[in-house]
Amino acid sequence: EAQVTQNPRYLITVTGKKLTVTCSQNMNHEYMSWYRQDPGLGLRQIYYSMNVEVTDKGDVPEGYKVSRKEKRNFPLILESPSPNQTSLYFCASSIHTAGANVLTFGAGSRLTVL
């Protein structure tokens, strides 16, 4: 089944403890991206990647890192999490061909930073 898989789905951690949220897609998509969803602020783009070893900042990149060493994986790294990074995170992917670049989303990862 074609899908985007995120792990963990739920995580409670403490301030300053490094964590990684993994994202993997099995559709051979070039484009991958991360978003956070917060009440009253909607979905905002954190980082995106156009292909392997090509990443760039979205609208809210502060406090996050990403890497794209393989086409299928795009992990989101919080080096030193803070309570304001408590949020619902989504990973998404698409091919990068005009007319067919429908975004497919993962199920989401709910992160709580105490």
Next chain:
Amino acid sequence: KQEVTQIPAALSVPEGENLVLNCSFTDSAIYNLQWFRQDPGKGLTSLLLIQSSQREQTSGRLNASLDKSSGRSTLYIAASQPGDSATYLCAVRRGNAGNMLTFGGGTRLMVKP
């Protein structure tokens, strides 16, 4: 900076009604526009994608239109059903290569039996 607004924020209708959800954006230089639905606690499911050169797309009871010059898109849902209850989001893909996305705040729809 691109801003995307969805009106209304919430909508409650009886089953069977036809309804229109609105999405407006401030910068007409878009790559495409996509409509999603999000069920509570779940991820986003793509409904329709309209490229910047297109005027509308249809899928079943859904029809989405795009007027780039006026910065507007509408999602038309025909003969609404209780199963259509969800939050509907529009997202504008922008940038030279369509690499950035801006989402609207969503319309929370409830269809009553």
